[in-house]
Amino acid sequence: MRATEQAEPAPRRRRGRPGHDQSAILRAAVELFNRRGYDATSMGDLAKELGLTKPAIYYHVTSKEQLLGQALDDALDELTSVVTEASTERAGVTAYQRLREVVRRSVEVLVAHQQSVTLLLRVRGNSEVELAALSRRRWLDDRLAALVADAVAEGSLRDDVPPALVSRLLFGMVNSLVEWYRAEGAYDQAMVADAITTIAFDGLARHES
Amino acid sequence: MRATEQAEPAPRRRRGRPGHDQSAILRAAVELFNRRGYDATSMGDLAKELGLTKPAIYYHVTSKEQLLGQALDDALDELTSVVTEASTERAGVTAYQRLREVVRRSVEVLVAHQQSVTLLLRVRGNSEVELAALSRRRWLDDRLAALVADAVAEGSLRDDVPPALVSRLLFGMVNSLVEWYRAEGAYDQAMVADAITTIAFDGLARHES
DNA sequence: CCTACCGATCGGTAGG
DNA sequence: CCTACCGATCGGTAGG
Incomplete structure (x- = not known):
């Protein structure tokens, strides 16, 4: 006007x-x-x-499902990029460092693409589009589990919890932030990433040292 | 036959x-x-x-929504019982101990009532029934956040992460298990509860001691 | 971009 | 008059 x-x-x-x-x-x-x-x-x-x-x-737009598929692809493309980079072995970079990096960068993606990632995390597999998304998501989960296993194998992560279980719980915690994170809220992206890495790697308990 | x-x-x-x-x-x-x-x-x-x-x-059954409401009430009744007990101060029991206890007992409820809890965690607030469930769920979240704050206040949890954030991430990790836990799978309930408490309270990183 | 519709299927209920 | 259903269809609304 x-x-x-x-x-x-x-x-x-x-x-x-x-x-x-x-x-x-x-x-x-x-x-x-x-x-x-x-x-x-x-x-x-x-x-x-x-x-x-x-x-x-x-x-x-051609269909309702096309809109869903585009959103899921957006989320999956971003996450695939982060996970692929973290999965790549590099000289002088441990699996432990790459695991911490993928956690931090995942938080960045979840914040920057919260809407499409939220949609992805709720997909049930009710259509071809959803099944394709679940397939790509499983690939990501497998890569992350392998990265955790590598970190355990190199001796930097505790070995008294099964790596596959660690991977599910760690990224379960990361993913849970889409349920409550608000950009306008009290916590910024870096603060959340710090909190997650601190809790996951160092633990909540206060130890006298 | x-x-x-x-x-x-x-x-x-x-x-x-x-x-x-x-x-x-x-x-x-x-x-x-x-x-x-x-x-x-x-x-x-x-x-x-x-x-x-x-x-x-x-x-x-009187309606589809009644079925939803009964399932949500089932999940909420169980969780309310666990959270209420953990929130009750008792002589000689620290907030830290009660927090560990509520994590363990939450895992038990999520496993024993996985179907109804899963439904609860996906509620969007699309009807009166769903809004009522969200209201009860917020009450639980508030109690858990208060318990975490108590544990920080008594000095047993690290104080460099906001308690409200700790609470969200800790129970985000706990709740995430409904997405993948299968009773017939490789991990039993006690193993999952141990893994969660170990990761959350002691951390994943291996420290030379 | 709108008015005017379609095939189908939705949650829920009638009479018997 | 009851419990436990069935075949058919109600008024509305979905995606297209």
Whole structure:
């Protein structure tokens, strides 16, 4: 409603209100999918949220499931990048250091892509799209478990807990932050990453030293 | 189809197939709700799973939402019992001891009531029933945060991480087990509880001592 | 981008 | 008049 709007150069061959491109629809969709659940969110809900009609949504998007798939791919691409780098052996870098690094960088991804990661963590496998996402996710879990096993094997992690169990619990703790983290809240990303690494690697108990 | 069936004492005034009481329907419903999601599960799916018709389900149950509410109450009642006991101050028992105890007993509840707790942890607040459950869950979270704060105050937990953050991460790790724990799997309940308390309180890192 | 719809399926209930 | 269901269909709404 600003006066300057009329002075803007004419958009080339665009009718209707602008600003509702695919990515804006995707953002709104993922937010609704997380707030109410994928199945409980109708395309009509999404349209209303965007101030559009339902058919207008389908001008930009081919299906509800496509929106889900794009969000899951976004989360999986980011996590794959982090895990792949951490899984790569490098001269002079221990598995323990790479494990700490992947925890820290995972927190960064969860914060920066919280909406799509949240969606990923709730996938049940109800469709081809969801099954494909679960498959990619299992690959990530396997890599992380192998990294934990390497850290145990090199002697830097305690060996009295099964590595596969350590991996599940450690990244269970990391992943849980999508349930409560708010960017505008009391804790910033670095603080959360520090808290997780401190708890996981050094423990909560205060030891007299 | 066993021959002995005909020899059983006549059920008193029961026609139709027996064995589909409220609790059996609830068990099947919760299992389906978790496997496919609440909204993605139709009462027809549930009927098929039980070998009944949909109206037969409604003879035992007043609504789909009632099934959800009963499962959530089951989980919340168990967790409330555990948290209430752990929150009660007792002579000669430190907050640290009560915190370790509530972690261990939470694992027991998550294993024994995994289906209903899983459902609880996925509630989004889409209905009155879900909002009521979220309210009870917040009460539990607040009690646990207070217990962590007490343990820090008495000097038994490190004070360089905010207690509210510790509480979220610690029980985030505990709760994450509903995502992968299987009773028939490699780890029993006690092993998981030991692993969680070891990681959380003593840390993963191997320190030369 | 909208109005006007479709095939199907939803949770829940009628009579018997 | 009861318990335990069935075949069919209700009013609405889903994705498209």
